[in-house]
Amino acid sequence: MSKARKSVLCWVALSPFLIIVLFPYLTMLSTALKQKDEIFTFHRSWLPREFYLGNFVELFVDRNFGRALVNSLTISVGATLLSLAVAIPAAYALTRMRVPGNSALTNYLLITQMISPIVLIIGLFRMFAYFGLINSLMSVIIAHSAFFMAFAVWMLRSYFATIPKDLEEAAWIDGAGRFSAFVRIFLPLCLPGVVVTAIFTFVNSWNEYAMSLTLLRDVSQQTAPVQIAFLTGTLYQIEWHLIMAATLIASVPVAIVFASIQRYLIGGMSLGGVK
């Protein structure tokens, strides 16, 4: 079978699923660019009458959606930095040194990775309430870091393990101390792995719903996904044109970033996430 024919067959076979995946995106795009009255009529079509950008303006100016985006960004950046700051040293120790209780520790991390925060949500809520951190972005940063860190350790470990130990040993013999060898040799080499892990953590944190919903009760502190879901629930007539515009803004940049690392995920997951 020629490659061209095979390609056609493959695309045809995949098409039902691809259509279902893309359907919501087209919906988002089509709706976000329509004026309000166009949505609530009987003669609707995919194509908007004109490319109307007023929904975005309304979203930022009247609905203060920018605030939600800033909250989301603060939390995601904070959680990514915090989880990497604790995960990198831990992953290094676990790959390169003899940590007492190594296997117990890895199993513990693996199990925490599987515990969904939602099961513990009452406990989490009470703990952060005790520290007065409800409605503080800090609470979500800490909670996200704790729950996403195990996976970060896991992914970093699999990347770290691919860097030959010889290189560090050579650096030691060349006169580099442990820290110097780590910074000059080890870190530059595993930078791609660190970046992929950081992006993955960022995306996870950006998209998280349940913890943000529960720990941030005040509208001004809400993250983008929470605010979008919130918009569907409270108004008499749901403003789908605004909601779709918001969803578009909150998901497309992240989807692009995520798509840029998907190649590494297939390798990384099978190396570390699974094994």
Place this chain on the structure above:
Amino acid sequence: MASIDLVGVSKQFGALSILDDVNISIGDREFVVLVGPSGCGKSTLLRMIAGLEPISDGTISIDGAIVNHLGPQKRDLAMVFQTYALYPHMTTAQNIGFPLKLRGSSPEQIERSVARVASTLHLEALLDRQPRALSGGQRQRVAMGRAMVREPRAFLFDEPLSNLDAKLRHHMRIELRQLHKSLGATSIYVTHDQIEAMTMADRIVVMNRGKVEQIGTPLELFDRPANTFVAGFLGSPTINFAKARLSAGSKDVTFEDGIYPLALNGASDIAAQDVIAGVRPQHIEIVATDVAPLKGTVVLVEHTGCETNVILDVGNSEWTVQTLSRHRLNQGEQVGLKFDPAHLHLFSASSQERILW
């Protein structure tokens, strides 16, 4: 340059003993090769000398000072790794200059030293390349350069040529040896390849199962192996062994299965005993059956072009005879085997140690 002394060096990993009571004294400017089959502990020993592996017992000293507790950074040794361990994100020049940079040398100083080393190793044209753009032999040379640049007290080599193809390996062997001659640097070289050991070493340390079997110059080891292991390890094709009986006073040797006795002109007080007799394939001549005390049946003839290897059944053992003449022999043919008794090695059947006769 420095002398290195290992006294009673041992290494246990849990209950497993990896090295047991190793004593080696390496003189200044000497080129010592540690050789043995894989898993004999030679690489571990080298890594212990480098400071990469903790020592369970005994002492390692450099120039008389014990270095057991010094980290690899402080021993001032250089090492060439089997994988070369070139830093993939640095160019050739940066790789070679790295040890100097860590010592805080000035950029001009580094550049001068790198240029000097590069010209010795013919790397001038490759200074701006990253390791992935270098061939195996070039990488090997860069690794050498990085070791040479800071004039360390000694060089450690961990199977540096094993990733090269046969032709390049031969070439690099010669180059390394010449380099050693010109630098006069104390070197410890680990390999599993007996040809590398024989051709490069001032002295060879043969190791097996975590123990030193014999230390000596290549020819000493070849001519007077201390035990069956050393005899069997060095030399290609492998030495021929056969069970035999040594008579009292070492007058003669009788091979198993009623094979003819061999008169030795020995005159010592060694008691009669069971022995293992060894003769190297190169020391045996194929002769007519009626003039030879020992006979064999031809199994196979291998022509390598220059030499001919004849594989024979001798009693219960399989022997190889290597000759320069192209014998026309048929499978199953009986031939006579002859050798100078001076080339006969005898080992005690019980201890496997050499018997001096």
Place this chain on the structure above:
Amino acid sequence: MSAIDSSTPIRTATLRRSGAAQSNSLFALILVAPCLLLSVTVIGYPIFDVIRMSVFDVSRIGIVREFAGFGNFIKTFSDPVFVQACWQTLVWTVAVVGGTMLVSIPIALILNEDFYGRTIARTIVLLPWAISLAMTAVVWRYVVNGDFGTLNMTLSALGLPFDGYPWLADARMAFILEILVGILVSVPFTVTILLGGLTSIPETLYEASAIDGASPLHSLRYITMPLLWPFMQIAIVLNVIYVFNSFPIIWIMTNGGPSNRTDILITYIYKQAFAFGKLGNAAAGSVVMFAMLLVFAVIYLYLTKARGAQDDV
């Protein structure tokens, strides 16, 4: 004394060595400590607190009163909505995980083939992973909206009689739609794991089997499937864990309604805690879920260990 003296050098050497080993371990522990501390505080403490609340009488505002033994559990188990939610959780988990595997295996097999535009196809397949479950749920809620949704719009345009059909009003239909969305968002992760498995199968095995006379179908049956099985097991267990806990899809699309007919355990617990203030009940439900999660986690550990052991051989 002389006997002791002679042993001294060896002994100090031993002491110093173990000292060095200890400081090395200590350093490793210091590197691991922040990670462990964060995890034990933020995950460990809530576990303890939830377990504690489940066996105490807890007031609406969260004040822990007297010990209640299994009181909370008995109250929870005797709530018909809880029992209903349990059944619905079972249906939800089995249907989503089963459906995900059925969809993912062929997709992974196709994506493992070499064809034009494979990278684009892979990217599109993985796309749902990149988007918040909450936003996916919001968009799908709009897509299937009876009056304004794009699904009815498209179906009507194709001449099908779905104009104004209220998909989410009927509990059964709503649950089916939620399951389909659940499958959609679980496929990317599953395909990723399966692709990892497929790429680990050496090409030479297929070449060898082709020479041995195997048709592509034979290769699939006798080479691909057996070698992919460990990855499928892992994908199943991980999906069970994730799906069992999945909150946003149901919460946003139907909020468990109509009349609790789409509630699963996790939405039930959330309502108990944050809508009805029955913290004791919610804690008891959480403990039940946590125990089930641990069982899955142990199965997962067992599977990965077994695989690791195989790899070592």
